[in-house]
Every structure is written in structure tokens, then in C-alpha cells.
Amino acid sequence: xxxxxxxxxxxxxxxxxxxxxxxxxGKGVFLNMWRNFLTLDTVGLSAxxxxxxxxxxxTIYNIKMTALLxxxxxxxxRHLCYRLTTVTGEKYLLGIERAPYPIxxxxxxxxxxxxxxxxxxxxxxxxxxxxxxxILDL
Numbered sequence: 001x002x003x004x005x006x007x008x009x010x011x012x013x014x015x016x017x018x019x020x021x022x023x024x025x026g027k028g029v030f031l032n033m034w035r036n037f038l039t040l041d042t043v044g045l046s047a048x049x050x051x052x053x054x055x056x057x058x059t060i061y062n063i064k065m066t067a068l069l070x071x072x073x074x075x076x077x078r079h080l081c082y083r084l085t086t087v088t089g090e091k092y093l094l095g096i097e098r099a100p101y102p103i104x105x106x107x108x109x110x111x112x113x114x115x116x117x118x119x120x121x122x123x124x125x126x127x128x129x130x131x132x133x134x135i136l137d138l
Contacts, residue, residue: 006045006047006086006087006088007046007065007067007084007085007086008042008045008046008085008087009039009085010042010065010082010084010085011037011039011083011085012037012040012081012082012083013035013036013080013081013082014078014079015079015080015081015095015097015098015101017035017036018031018035018081018096018097020032021093023096023130023133025129027136028133028134028135028136029093029134029135029136030135030136031135031137037083040067040073041069041070041071042067042070043068043069043070043117044068046065046066046067047067048063048064048094048132049063049064050131050132052131058129060127060128061126061128061129061130061131061132062125062126062127063127063131064125065082065084065122065123066121066124067121068119068121068122069106069120069121069122070119070120071119071120072106072108072120073106073120074106075104075106079095079102080095080101080102080104081093081096081097081101081102082094082095082124083135084132091134091135092134093132093133094124094126094132094133096128096130100126100128101126102124102125102126103124103126104122104124105123105125106120106122107120107121107123109121
């Protein structure tokens with residue numbers, strides 16, 4: 001699993017709208033039709049890292065994604081999944097339609113120094129056996 005940096009677009013969708021996707025372990029995912037991902041208004045580039053470890057003969061991937069947003073982002077009680085697009089045009093799916101779901105946290109930044117970044121920091125953590133899935137049908 002590659003380490004991803006330079007993500008220039010972050011989109012989200014409720015996990016329930018990802019039914020009927022086809023996950024090909026070790027290869028990626030087919031969305032099988034158009035999905036209504038909503039774009040988050042990010043500041044600069046976002047980043048994601050992927051680490052893996054073997055537990056009881058299973059590879060467990062842990063993905064962490066961070067993005068700075070221009071406005072507040074209210075998650076509520078929704079289970080969200082994310083589509084990440086890199087500057088080279090590659091697209092990845094973070095999360096699938098069933099548990100375990102990505103854990104989304106937000107932090108409002110009100111810095112005391114003008115040169116520090118303000119806005120909302122979006123952090124997403126996801127652990128499963130698939131990892132960050134390349135989208136194969138786009």
C-alpha cells in the first residue's frame with residue numbers, strides 16, 4: 001500500500017449509498033455506477049498515510065487522512081466514506097458500505113497568531129483488511 005501525499009480533492013458520501021460496489025482484494029474497487037460524492041472545500045493539499053501490520057495471519061491496514069477545510073463540517077450520526085483524488089488524477093476510496101466505518105473527527109482552529117492556519121481540521125482514521133482502495137472504474 002503506497003503512502004499518499006498531495007491529495008488535491010476530498011469528497012464524501014454516506015456509506016449507505018455505496019451498496020453494490022465490488023471490492024477486488026489486492027486490486028481496488030469498482031463503484032459500478034455513478035455515485036453522488038460531495039466535495040469538501042479544502043485549503044491547500046490534504047494528506048493520507050497507510051500502514052499495515054499482520055495480526056493472526058491477516059494484514060490489517062490503518063489509514064489516516066487529514067485535510068484543512070475552509071468551513072465547518074458537521075458529521076452528525078452519519079457513517080461517511082471518502083473519495084480522495086491525487087494531483088496525478090488517481091482516485092481512492094476510503095471506507096466501504098459496511099462496518100468498520102471510517103472514524104471522522106473535526107477540530108475548529110482559532111489561532112492566536114495571524115500566520116497560523118485557521119479553519120476546520122478534518123481527520124479520518126480507518127482500519128480494515130482492504131486498506132485504501134484504488135477506484136478502478138473511473
